[in-house]
Amino acid sequence: MDFGALGNFLPLIIIIALMYFMLIRPASKQRKKTAEMQAALSRGNKIITIGGLHATIDAIDDKTAVVVLEDGTKMRFERAAIGRVVEDDAAE
Structure with missing residues (x-):
């Protein structure tokens, strides 16, 4: 099965998705939680x-x-x- 150009970019897409779900998303959730706590002081x-x-x-x-x-x-x-x-x- 030949994926063509998509096959070349698939590993890059997977790495970007993993970075988002393991680094960026949790950090933004923590920032939001901290901002809510500071607003409620x-x-x-x-x-x-x-x-x-x-x-x-x-x-x-x-x-x-x-x-x-x-x-x-x-x-x-x-x-x-x-x-x-x-x-x-x-x-x-």
Whole structure:
């Protein structure tokens, strides 16, 4: 059976499809999930920044969040620097 020109490009098409389903698609799903989490942030959420800092959100606006550490220190972070929201008992 002769596939002609398609037979020459079939391995390339398969490699591109594998790259999409194994690399690109999962990464875009993760970005979407992170963006949704960051959009849903509110005062009182316990968070961990991408640098590993544990804090509680004190104030939040479109681009930044003011967080409070355990010792009462307040710091301002970009929303994008917030890695995840944690449950009360998991933050300790």
